[in-house]
Amino acid sequence: MTVPRPPEPVTTPPDTRSPDRFLLWGAGQQWTTLLSTSVVNGLYTLCGVLSATVLGAALDSGLTSGDTETLLLWSGVLAACAFASAAIVLAAERTATYSWVRGAYRTIAVVIDRSVDLGPTLTRRLPGGEVVAIGTNDINRIGDLYENASLVPGALVSIGAIAGLTLYTHPAFGTVLTVGVPLVVLAVAPMLRPLSRRQDHQRDRQAELTTRANDLVSGLRALRGVGGEDTIGARYRQESGRVRDAGMRVGWMDAALRAAQALYPGLLLVGIVWYGAHLALNGELTLGQLVAFYGYTGLLGQQVRWLTAITTLYIGARVAASRVVRVLNLTHDHPEPEHPAAPPEGPLGLRDRLTGVTAHAGQVTGIVCPDPAEATALAERLGRYRDGTPEETAELVEHRTGRTVPLTDLPLRDLRGRVLVSDNDAYLFSGRLRDELSPDGGLPAEELAGAVRVAHADDIVGQSPAGLDTVLTARAREYSGGQQQRLRLARALAADPEVLVLVEPVSAVDAHSEAAVARGLPSARSGRTTVLITTSPLLLGRTDRVHLVSGGRVVAGGTHQDLLANNADYTRTVLRTASEEP
Structure with a gap:
């Protein structure tokens, strides 16, 4: 039959x-x-x-x-x-x-x-x-x-x-x-x-x-x-x-x-x-x-x-x-624009109008927020997961022309394909690990292995004889919090969006893994725009520029070393959980 x-x-x-x-x-x-x-x-x-x-x-x-x-x-x-x-x-x-x-x-x-x-x-x-x-x-x-x-x-x-x-x-x-x-x-x-x-x-x-x-x-x-x-x-x-x-x-x-x-x-x-x-x-x-x-x-x-x-x-x-x-029949929190803007052409930067934070195209930009709630709100604005007044939105910046396109003027599907926000609430689905890291199955094996390596998740893949064919349970509960965090990072890197916003991507990992991620991340994102909302000194030390955001605005900016040397608020925020002293 x-x-x-x-x-x-x-x-x-x-x-x-x-x-x-x-x-x-x-x-x-x-x-x-x-x-x-x-x-x-x-x-x-x-x-x-x-x-x-x-x-x-x-x-x-x-x-x-x-x-x-x-x-x-x-x-x-x-x-x-x-x-x-x-x-x-x-x-x-x-x-x-x-x-x-x-x-x-x-x-x-x-x-x-x-x-x-x-x-x-x-x-x-x-x-x-x-x-x-x-x-x-x-x-x-x-x-x-x-x-x-x-x-x-x-x-x-x-x-x-x-x-x-x-x-x-x-x-x-x-x-x-x-x-x-x-x-x-x-x-x-x-x-x-x-x-x-x-x-x-x-x-x-x-x-x-x-x-x-x-x-x-x-x-x-x-x-x-x-x-x-x-x-x-x-x-x-x-x-x-x-x-x-x-x-x-x-x-x-x-x-x-x-x-x-x-x-x-x-x-x-x-x-x-x-x-x-x-x-x-x-x-x-x-x-x-x-x-x-x-x-x-x-x-x-x-x-x-x-x-x-x-x-x-x-x-x-x-x-x-x-x-x-x-x-x-549920209505979206973020409605589609009535008159969509012309799609921006890369390379693309990202700017938050409310705080003044700017992530230049092709660079790794760090953002430090002493208030975790403020960091969450900023990440939601940068990915258009939170709408407000026109002054409270974020915008993409064309590197060649300087043209700005508010995120609210882009269709959501187009925006989600260009700007990816990865935080520690991102869901890990059940199924093969390979399918989790590359849902459409279109990523070549060497690129998938590279994303795993940059996220320092080789040991997670290698601990099972099935390797990338290992079957995950819902939320990958069989793994520790740090392992789940590295899998989320690998998935975000494998997606390779034009603009990647990472929210505390190494907060739950050990110092060795944190250092490994910090070493590999800039080269893996070369030519792409990366935003790191974090207080990790190892990650911030690999950025091109860092913004200190407090009270809803940028209060200081510069390199990680300059801010450590000249800004006490930045030093207290970044080093309060680190083993080193200022």
Whole structure:
């Protein structure tokens, strides 16, 4: 059996006006798959209807008289129906699975694309557990809807065929079927809204618990250090109990709905069987017609259960789609410019208007901030992760022409490709180390090895026999803080942006590694603009120029040696954590 081709990339923007419109957009994106699955399921159900019809016709054709030829003829027809059903089942399962894959893949693809566009905005607007729950729970519900939605056309086709056959054979009997089926489907409708509310409530609690679990795992070392694991563990158990209680309420309502989905069609079938037997006893139905009607009744019960079950799947998918739409409708903290500026041409420098800090093109510039909060704010402005007034923004400076381009006038994707800010909160993803350092896989092996070497991360790569193929866990928790910091530095160097802003890149490493990074960094960034926001004297000693920023402005500038010799504030800030004395 051939393997289905992978789902195609999403090219049409999703409709995020409502959860229903999002689900309809998704259905439109895979209408060919849904159509083919519906056709296959319709053929399968029609085979069942045909089998019941053939059996009834065989009985009425004199099969009971013992005619061997007639017996073989009708047996062959029934066998053909059985083989056709078996063949169609294979195709139905394959197409239904592909419908699930396409629906789930598309959902997570648009969420990931939007998450990448939002960047830090996402984590400021939503808890991390909300996005995780979309990827682990919501896509399953949406995929289940698309997988089973194709059963509806087949069910309607078979119900229509059964109604037509029974109306033709016995109008009164056909009328009972035609009226009874819609009533059964409508009977479960009042239970759908309470189920939706309970599922929505459970989904909220589940996202909160996932966020709590992420925080617990991320901060486990710190919690143990201060003896807080018992407190946070008790809080986690309490929130887990809320999720359990919400799940039980959903379970009770779901069980009641499933009971109704079994009871109401069952009552309809009992009535149909009784009515059919009554007609047969009165001579209004032949034996073959009665047998065929009983076959229709069994098929009808299956189709009605499918129709009522799809409503439950729709409720779950709609709750999931509402969460997806919520993410897709988040507005960015940093809107795109209405009139983008012409892209600047390199080499590029970087200037912060608020403080007056200037990093000249092709140079290594150090920035020292006695106040860590001020250093964080400066780094966010230099990468446009914080917007303010025009006087509080940063700008790129063309080295050849002197033209300045405010960062707010550049499209974010263009800006992120030119200016990279790497701090110690940068996420390390799970997967192969090679893919972590070069996500697009386009970096040659020698350049990747060079970035690892400059970051003094050779020992990290070499400690595993797999080398760069070592598989990291989320956030690279198997490594120490200093090792994680060197991996972040290697990744930033491998990206080789036009302007690289490093925020305390060696604050957690040992003195030997710090010195090695300081020696290799200037040559590795030769011809590119590098900004080091740090208090490391070893790194600052390798810079072309250093700015001391205090109180929101540059208060001193010069070489590292000159500032050490002539500025007491600089000396206290830089050497307060160093082993040497001024």
